[in-house]
Amino acid sequence: MTTIEVGKKLVELCKQGKNQEAMDALYAPDIVSVEAGAMPGMSAEVRGREAVFAKSKWWNDNHTVHSASTEGPWPHGDRFIVRFSYDVTHKPSSRRFTMDETALFTVKDGKIVREEFFYVTG
Amino acid sequence: MTTIEVGKKLVELCKQGKNQEAMDALYAPDIVSVEAGAMPGMSAEVRGREAVFAKSKWWNDNHTVHSASTEGPWPHGDRFIVRFSYDVTHKPSSRRFTMDETALFTVKDGKIVREEFFYVTG
Numbered sequence: 001m002t003t004i005e006v007g008k009k010l011v012e013l014c015k016q017g018k019n020q021e022a023m024d025a026l027y028a029p030d031i032v033s034v035e036a037g038a039m040p041g042m043s044a045e046v047r048g049r050e051a052v053f054a055k056s057k058w059w060n061d062n063h064t065v066h067s068a069s070t071e072g073p074w075p076h077g078d079r080f081i082v083r084f085s086y087d088v089t090h091k092p093s094s095r096r097f098t099m100d101e102t103a104l105f106t107v108k109d110g111k112i113v114r115e116e117f118f119y120v121t122g
Numbered sequence: 123m124t125t126i127e128v129g130k131k132l133v134e135l136c137k138q139g140k141n142q143e144a145m146d147a148l149y150a151p152d153i154v155s156v157e158a159g160a161m162p163g164m165s166a167e168v169r170g171r172e173a174v175f176a177k178s179k180w181w182n183d184n185h186t187v188h189s190a191s192t193e194g195p196w197p198h199g200d201r202f203i204v205r206f207s208y209d210v211t212h213k214p215s216s217r218r219f220t221m222d223e224t225a226l227f228t229v230k231d232g233k234i235v236r237e238e239f240f241y242v243t244g
Contacts, residue, residue, distance in 0.1 A: 034198075036197060036199070072224075074223060074224045074241055075158060075242060076156075076226075076238055076239065076240040079240070080240065081224045081226070100196075101196060102196040102224065118197060118198040119197070120196070
């Protein structure tokens, strides 16, 4: 798949709430995932599908998603940007909040090898 | 200025339509500007404030802006992403169209040293 095809597939699956399916289909074995800020007790950067899937599972286990939107992709060479918005409740604290972030994905040989999340921290 | 301060200033000025003032204030002398696709007769990559300002002037001379919106910034380390949307008419062809793009900016020593525009081409 080309970069734009990978981006469109990712957005299409995320719009359907199929984020795990998107990762299964599109993430390279050596995917690197980098947060703008480290979550409590976690590293800002994790490597490999297992670690990325574990991070996603942690997030899903700790949040109830009330609504979500995915916009993009905006491509440029072997990279593309996607915008994610969420209305969620953090289960442990029962605090409800909105998240608005963008992510920069890098594609190599038809798979996503790097994802970097951009958002305001602190 | 920190990366987030530079991003906020850029967005604030662009929201006011002060794009040239934003470039004057925030662009480094050796700024590199990279398009997702080359415009007709132009290079996808230009270097230096003069070349970037000339590209901006070419764009302004050739388009009438009916409305514009700027969203962001979404920061990550020394970079941030901004989303730009425009409703414009291309003057030579009188064709009206909308543009929806994101841009990835890199900051060094309080100035923007690189801008990369992400959008669907062709």
